[in-house]
Amino acid sequence: MRVEIVKKVLQSNDNAANENRARFDAAGVTCINLLGGAGCGKTTLLEATLPRLTDGLRIAVFEGDLATTRDAERVAALGVPAVQLLTDGGCHLTATLVQEGLQRIAPEELDLLIVENVGNLICPASFDLGEHARIAVLSVAEGHDKPVKYPLMFTLCEAIIVNKIDMLSLSDFDMAAFQRAVTGLNQKARIFQVSCKTGEGMDGWISWLESELRNR
Amino acid sequence: MRVEIVKKVLQSNDNAANENRARFDAAGVTCINLLGGAGCGKTTLLEATLPRLTDGLRIAVFEGDLATTRDAERVAALGVPAVQLLTDGGCHLTATLVQEGLQRIAPEELDLLIVENVGNLICPASFDLGEHARIAVLSVAEGHDKPVKYPLMFTLCEAIIVNKIDMLSLSDFDMAAFQRAVTGLNQKARIFQVSCKTGEGMDGWISWLESELRNR
Numbered sequence: 080m081r082v083e084i085v086k087k088v089l090q091s092n093d094n095a096a097n098e099n100r101a102r103f104d105a106a107g108v109t110c111i112n113l114l115g116g117a118g119c120g121k122t123t124l125l126e127a128t129l130p131r132l133t134d135g136l137r138i139a140v141f142e143g144d145l146a147t148t149r150d151a152e153r154v155a156a157l158g159v160p161a162v163q164l165l166t167d168g169g170c171h172l173t174a175t176l177v178q179e180g181l182q183r184i185a186p187e188e189l190d191l192l193i194v195e196n197v198g199n200l201i202c203p204a205s206f207d208l209g210e211h212a213r214i215a216v217l218s219v220a221e222g223h224d225k226p227v228k229y230p231l232m233f234t235l236c237e238a239i240i241v242n243k244i245d246m247l248s249l250s251d252f253d254m255a256a257f258q259r260a261v262t263g264l265n266q267k268a269r270i271f272q273v274s275c276k277t278g279e280g281m282d283g284w285i286s287w288l289e290s291e292l293r294n295r
Numbered sequence: 296m297r298v299e300i301v302k303k304v305l306q307s308n309d310n311a312a313n314e315n316r317a318r319f320d321a322a323g324v325t326c327i328n329l330l331g332g333a334g335c336g337k338t339t340l341l342e343a344t345l346p347r348l349t350d351g352l353r354i355a356v357f358e359g360d361l362a363t364t365r366d367a368e369r370v371a372a373l374g375v376p377a378v379q380l381l382t383d384g385g386c387h388l389t390a391t392l393v394q395e396g397l398q399r400i401a402p403e404e405l406d407l408l409i410v411e412n413v414g415n416l417i418c419p420a421s422f423d424l425g426e427h428a429r430i431a432v433l434s435v436a437e438g439h440d441k442p443v444k445y446p447l448m449f450t451l452c453e454a455i456i457v458n459k460i461d462m463l464s465l466s467d468f469d470m471a472a473f474q475r476a477v478t479g480l481n482q483k484a485r486i487f488q489v490s491c492k493t494g495e496g497m498d499g500w501i502s503w504l505e506s507e508l509r510n511r
Contacts, residue, residue, distance in 0.1 A: 116332050116333050116334065116414075116416075116437075117332050117416045117417075117437055117441055117444070117445060118332065118434070118436065118437025118438045118441060119437075144444060145417065145444065145445060145446075146443075146444065146446060147443055147444055149440065149443070149444065168417075168421075168447065170386060170415070170417040170418045197417070198332075198416065198417075198444070198445070199386070199415055199416070199417055199418075200332075200333045200414065200415070201333075201361065201384075201386040201413070201414075201415055201418075202386045202415075202417075202418065205384075218334070218436055218437075220334065220434055220436030220437075220459065220462065221332075221333055221334025221335075221434075221436075222334045224365065225333055225334060227362075227363055227365070228333070228360060228361065228362065228363055228365065228414070229333060229361060229414070230361075230362060231384065243436060245465060246436065246462060246465050246466070249461060249462050249465055250462070
């Protein structure tokens with residue numbers, strides 16, 4: 080019975096996600112779903128990325144959060160339009176919640192829409208939002224074993240940002256073990272080692288993102 | 296309709312949690328629910344804590360995980376009985392899953408049962424397992440704003456472990472802001488600043504835990 084309810088929720092989400100994707104495609108906008116645990120640095124990644132992309136690109140950000148508008152305020156401070164999607168305590172965004180955001184900013188006015196999901200390595204991975212690509216973010220402080228323990232997020236993504244590499248010297252993070260674990264789940268995902276704080280590694284990630292936007 | 300389903304799931308969980316608590320009380324065992332995001336150091340905290348508690352105490356650990364038995368193996372390596380509770384992709388433990396664990400290790404054989412929840416700052420906080428106390432773990436790498444952004448976990452807990460303080464010099468974690476945020480949600484929670492890696496701060500946490508066990 081419980082499984083059946085879950086399936087119905089996911090089916091209804093998938094229908095809304097397919098509507099979103101069709102709308103994005105018709106409008107020529109690329110939608111990216113940014114996922115990762117609480118505190119892995121998703122908003123900081125946006126703060127380090129968006130100023131380098133804005134040249135001529137029309138960008139907006141949807142910020143998923145349980146209760147506050149803090150992340151949307153950080154994005155808006157960069158001069159990028161931001162819409163807060165509040166889940167009211169819920170642990171993931173849904174395609175329907177994204178549709179509410181699209182009532183505030185129409186995809187026809189954009190080239191790139193980034194949806195920052197709720198900070199959670201688990202539930203958001205099960206919910207298609209209609210995105211074209213998923214980016215998973217992990218901080219080295221979280222440990223290299225996370226792909227094995229939380230496989231879905233690292234299986235369903237086009238790129239992985241290993242963030243806070245400025246902390247590598249103080250952590251036990253084993254990059255080779257991490258890369259092996261990812262390869263066991265997902266051969267196509269590109270892995271970028273970055274520090275949003277020092278800027279190290281950001282060039283590779285920005286180039287990849289720009290080429291994704293050009294090739295879509 | 297969706298809210299009603301959620302309410303029914305929580306009601307059924309609460310009934311099982313109350314059964315668990317009654318069983319723990321009758322057996323004279325203290326049950327602790329250990330919560331926190333993925334990679335905050337919950338299992339490492341157990342590795343640093345259990346060897347200091349074992350003197351005469353009968354302890355077992357239930358390890359909540361999505362898919363692997365890695366954490367249970369780490370606890371068993373300490374000589375402490377461990378039962379893996381696999382959620383099959385689910386993002387939190389339930390009181391019913393704890394009951395399955397109790398079929399493997401009876402509470403009557405124990406003084407202390409520690410249940411390590413799934414790594415997730417959100418969903419586990421909504422599910423009472425029948426525990427007597429909740430311990431929330433946060434790594435300084437996750438940021439001091441987490442109580443504001445994920446309030447339930449920090450509202451419903453008796454103690455908070457701020458872990459990985461050996462990384463403080465490389466992080467922007469503002470301990471005073473964190474303490475203010477916690478106090479705004481929860482006046483009773485004790486906050487322990489520790490590094491499971493260096494051992495710093497562990498004495499205060501161990502003393503508190505031992506006094507909790509004596510006073511129950």
